[in-house]
């Protein structure tokens with residue numbers, strides 16, 4: 001677990017004094033926004049992203065594409081072009097010949113550091129990638145090795161990681177390639193997203209142990225198909241662990257970005273923890289987002305949900321049951337689920353998530369350490385966490401520059417007075433207005449501990 005720089009700002013997490021009853025409009029999906037930006041940048045004609053997520057990860061993606069020559073105009077569109085919630089925010093993406101030299105700051109965004117090197121290989125000059133210290137530690141070898149095998153020149157000083165320079169040659173041969181994507185599904189998504197623009201397309205074969213986050217690969221495939229690409233997948237009767245994208249032009253789309261269902265997790269958890277009710281408007285009826293699994297997961301933990309025209313309404317009873325689940329498909333939901341599990345009335349075992357050790361921080365170590373420092377009993381297993389609920393007490397919850405650690409801490413704070421969350425601003429990675437949304441949801445049913453250092 002990387003020690004984050006010292007942060008002195010401690011956010012007093014509000015404690016719920018009653019059952020929440022709220023409607024929370026969750027901003028757009030990070031994963032959909034960043035895929036939408038990449039596909040729009042590679043298209044043969046301009047396109048729109050409506051209701052995009054505006055957060056650190058998506059602004060880094062937009063800035064990086066702009067650095068390579070893509071036009072991205074941020075507009076507040078008229079109501080005739082408006083979005084379901086009436087905000088009317090829309091981004092117009094105007095593709096162009098991709099240029100180098102360019103510099104890309106990936107921050108600590110997995111989607112930027114993995115999805116853009118293949119795009120840079122199509123540019124006509126060198127593109128330098130750098131990012132936060134943690135980005136140097138996150139796996140990238142799958143993308144680097146695959147791009148080299150497909151014809152790209154990359155200078156990474158033999159690190160297999162950031163920082164690096166992709167020497168774009170204006171085109172990439174492409175073709176078949178084998179990768180081990182057991183440390184991140186984003187390796188597969190990265191190659192598929194640009195694959196239609198390679199001379200021979202791309203055929204990605206995953207070799208290695210279990211692949212995490214399959215819903216995110218399905219999201220990539222769905223969005224490619226919606227942009228006109230032909231994609232063969234294991235699900236469509238193809239070979240297991242093989243995805244193929246045929247070479248073709250991509251269409252410019254008019255895409256309305258769904259709300260980020262993974263970022264709905266802390267709000268739905270609030271219903272469970274307080275025995276209240278939370279509605280998330282615009283919850284899609286069909287989606288590839290892993291957050292959709294929250295309906296099943298939180299129902300198994302003791303609540304119930306209903307999908308209506310108003311959105312997804314989740315209702316808790318105040319009683320939380322422990323969970324025994326393999327979360328490898330939905331790993332990014334783990335921090336909030338672990339927080340809820342720490343407040344349950346029985347033990348939980350969360351499995352299949354060893355790869356979380358390579359996320360924004362080592363999430364398994366961080367969750368165990370921070371929940372235990374509040375009096376909990378969490379142990380790391382080889383591939384997950386065992387959580388035995390115990391009465392918790394207040395204290396500082398360190399967040400290691402990890403947005404999902406901060407939202408998990410807020411969930412604990414609902415039931416545990418005196419939780420103070422270090423650097424809550426780190427939620428800006430995917431959910432910049434988190435403290436405001438959280439206070440808004442709680443309305444009058446909250447009490448905030450006086451901040452103490």
Ligand SMILES: O=C(O)C1=C[C@@H](OP(=O)(O)O)[C@@H](O)[C@H](O)C1
Pocket residue numbers: 030031110111183184185186189212213216217331332355
């Ligand atoms: O492709 C995506 O948008 C994502 C894939 C997943 O990554 P991993 O497969 O590395 O877990 C997920 O955890 C991440 O938050 C977003």
Ligand SMILES: C=C(OP(=O)(O)O)C(=O)O
Pocket residue numbers: 108109110111332359360404430
């Ligand atoms: C793992 C995550 O992010 P990234 O896209 O940086 O991999 C996450 O958001 O939980």
